[in-house]
Amino acid sequence: MKTFKVNIFSFIYAATCAAIFVIAGCDKIPLSYDRTGQDSQTEKKPQTPKNPANSPQTPQQPAGSPQQPPQSPPASGLPAPTAYTWYVSQGGSDAAGGQSPSEPLATVQAALSAIKTSHRGGSWPAGKSATIVISGEIKAPGQFKDSMIDISGVGNYPPIVFEGDPVAGGTLNANMRQSGDGRVMSVTNNKVTLGGNLLLTGGRALWGGAVCVGAKLPNTAGELVIAGAEISGNTGQVGGGVLVYEGSVSMTSGAIRNNSGGYTKSGASSGGGIHLNFFTFLLMSGGTIADNGNGSLSTESGGGLSIDGNAYALMTGGEIINNFAKDSGGGVNISPMGNFKMTGGLINGNKVTSGNNDVAMNRQYGSVFTQTGGTVGVISQ
Secondary structure, three states: OOOOOOOOHHHHHHHHHHHHHOOOOHHHOOOOEOOOOOEOOOOOOOOOOOOHHHOOOOOOOOOOOOOOOOOOOOOOOOOOOOOOEEEEEOOOOOOOOOOOOOOOEOOHHHHHHHHHHHHOOOOOOOOOOEEEEEEEEEEOOOOOOOEEEEEOOOOOOOOEEEEEOOOOOEEEEOOOOOOOOEEEEEEOOOEEEEOOOEEEEOOEEEEOOOEEEOOOOOOOOEEEEEEEEEEEOOEEEEOOOEEEOOEEEEEEEEEEEOOEOOOOOOOOOEOOOEEEOOOOEEEEOOOEEEOOOOOOOOOOEOOOEEEOOOOEEEEOOOEEEOOEEOOEOOOEEEOOOOEEEEOOOEEEOOEEOOEEOOEEOOHHHOOEEEEOOOEEOOEEO
């Protein structure tokens, strides 16, 4: 049996993050900092820290549903919609009907506005999803605040499915790859599925380069399902591809690749592919997390996946391969009190500066890794 040197980076990182994350959600934290660590733009002061006594317990199952029941939308007498699919195309118009491929809208915001109005009208069938089909590249029109697409508010929306056009494909581009601040999407108090033929790219944010799953209000959660989409070419200090601040993410197919956790020269970076914040959950049954963590400012820990304290990840299938981190966990980094269980899938070919490193943990400080199936290359503990 190989003996590996204990790496305490993850312990220091977890302690640092704890002080930050417990007081703010994704869009309450400044998106950019200068090299001195001061805010480079004016932001509101953080909210009062949550009462630790109200903190949720370690999740034992997917935290898919919002922790507060949705409020009943007000009845306004609107008839139930006759169709539940909206089309958005780079050649469309927001003055169009948007519910046929021949009359597409120009922006996702117009589609969401129509869905929200219809859903809150009181006649939307319970449990019925709305689908938004993207054709061609939908690019953010210059600067915007926090997220190109913001799906938030208790009771505002039904579950939403994004898909790419089956022939032309679809791209959601935040257009921030070189400069500026802004992710592709934020999901709060709602469930969003990212389906096939769809690419999310061009996001650049301190927290969650492409997608931030998390709540603006205490004790609420978002849910993200990756079912065929690709999340690629994004940068985030914490979660280059996806940050789960509060709630859950499940991945059944698709890919999270070529994202970077390095955003600024100050502050630790983690989770080139996915970062799980405290008390959040990941279920990976398929898909690929690959080639994340590289870039001019490389991810320091968890090139593919970073698991914070009291977060829980279950891997039953899929693969985490060829990711990179400078210090620990080229594939997966488990912080103190983090929990990772593997029953299937492959974790291999991941690297750190000193060599191969697929899973890193610190058992001395409570990291837990349980493997009952699947294949793992090099484990450091």
